[in-house]
Amino acid sequence: MRNFTLFTLALALVVILLGAFTRLTDAGLGCPDWPGCYGYLVVPQEHQHAIAEARFPERPVEMAKAWAEMVHRYVAGTLGLCILALALMAWRRPAAPKGLPWLLVGLVVFQAALGMWTVTLNLLPLVVMGHLIGGFSILALLFLLWLRQSPQRGPLPNGTKPLGTLAVVATGVLLVQIMLGGWTSANYASLACTELPVCEGDWASRLDPEAAFHPLPPPAKSYEFGVLDYPARMTIHVSHRIWALITALVLLLLALRLWTQGLRREALAVTGVLMLQLMLGIANVVASLPLPVAVAHNGVAALLLLSLVAVNYRLWQRSRYE
Numbered sequence: 001m002r003n004f005t006l007f008t009l010a011l012a013l014v015v016i017l018l019g020a021f022t023r024l025t026d027a028g029l030g031c032p033d034w035p036g037c038y039g040y041l042v043v044p045q046e047h048q049h050a051i052a053e054a055r056f057p058e059r060p061v062e063m064a065k066a067w068a069e070m071v072h073r074y075v076a077g078t079l080g081l082c083i084l085a086l087a088l089m090a091w092r093r094p095a096a097p098k099g100l101p102w103l104l105v106g107l108v109v110f111q112a113a114l115g116m117w118t119v120t121l122n123l124l125p126l127v128v129m130g131h132l133i134g135g136f137s138i139l140a141l142l143f144l145l146w147l148r149q150s151p152q153r154g155p156l157p158n159g160t161k162p163l164g165t166l167a168v169v170a171t172g173v174l175l176v177q178i179m180l181g182g183w184t185s186a187n188y189a190s191l192a193c194t195e196l197p198v199c200e201g202d203w204a205s206r207l208d209p210e211a212a213f214h215p216l217p218p219p220a221k222s223y224e225f226g227v228l229d230y231p232a233r234m235t236i237h238v239s240h241r242i243w244a245l246i247t248a249l250v251l252l253l254l255a256l257r258l259w260t261q262g263l264r265r266e267a268l269a270v271t272g273v274l275m276l277q278l279m280l281g282i283a284n285v286v287a288s289l290p291l292p293v294a295v296a297h298n299g300v301a302a303l304l305l306l307s308l309v310a311v312n313y314r315l316w317q318r319s320r321y322e
C-alpha cells in the first residue's frame, strides 16, 4: 500500500501540472461542458465539429485546448479512482491509517465538483483558485499518508520542541502565498506589473484592495482573461510579491532554526526549494510568463508545501516517543 500511495502522490503532482498547463494555455473552457466535451465522451473528431459547434455556437472547437482540458480530466479521473482504491486497501488492512484515506475520497469528490464549476461558472476566480487549493490539499494529504506508512525516524535532537509552532506558522504563511498566487493567476493579474523589484508608475497611490479581494467580481458572461480593472489587478500582483517577501523571511528563519538544531537535511530542502521558487517567480515577471516557467512555478510551489509537510511531520512526530 505504501508504494501505491507513492504512485498516487506522483499522479497527483502530474494532475496539478496538467491543471496549470490547462489554465496557462487558456484551455480551461476548451470543452464548454462537463464531464463530456461538446456533448461527446472524447474530444470531437473533425467530422463532428459541425454538430459540436451547433451545440455551443459561442465556442468554436479548438482542438489543442479541448485536448488539454480532456487529458487533465482523464488523468484526474484516474487519480480519483486510485484514491478510492487506497481507501479500500486501508479499510482491509488493520494497521493502515483509516480516517485520512476517506478524507481524501471526500476531498477528491469535492475537487471534481470544483472542476465542474470551473467550466459551468465560466472561470469564476474564486472557483479557479479553490480548485488550485483543492489540488494542493490532496497532494499534501497524500504525502502525509505516505509518511505515516514510512518507517519511523529516530528521536529528535534536544531543543527542537519550540520549532513545531514556528513550522505551523510557516505553513500558514505559505498557504496564504499560494492562495495569492492562485488569485493572481485566476484574475489574469500576472502581467499587471512588469518592473522589478517594485511595480512601475505610481502604483502605491492606485492600490484598490476592496476590488482586488472581493470574493465575487462584477457579474460577467465569462471571466476568461479577467474582468477587473488595472488598479485591482495591480493590487493583487503587488500583494503576491510583498507576501513572497514575508514568506521568504519566515521560511528562512525556520530553515535557520532547523539547521542550528541539527535538522540539516530539512533545513537544506526548505531553503533550496524556496530559492528555486523565488527565481521562477522573478523569471515569470522578467520574461512575461513563459509557459514552462509558469508551470514550473506552480509545481515548485507544490514541492515547497510538501517540504513543510515533511518538516511538520518530523517535528510533531516526537509525541510518539514521549
Ligand code: HEM
Pocket: 020, 023, 024, 132, 177, 178, 179, 180, 181, 182, 184, 185, 186, 189, 190, 191, 240, 241, 244, 247, 248, 274, 277, 278, 280, 281, 282, 284, 285, 289, 294, 295, 297, 298, 301, 304
Ligand atoms: C514563496 C514564494 C512564492 C510562492 C509559494 C508562489 C506561489 C505561486 C502560485 C501557487 C501561483 C499560482 C500558479 C498557477 O495558478 O498556476 C503563483 C503565481 C504567480 N507568481 Fe508566485 N509564488 C512565490 C513567489 C513569487 C515571486 C517572488 C514572484 C515575482 C516577483 C511571483 C510571481 C508570480 C506570478 C507573476 C504569478 C502568476 C502566474 C500565472 O498567471 O500563472 N511569485 N505563485
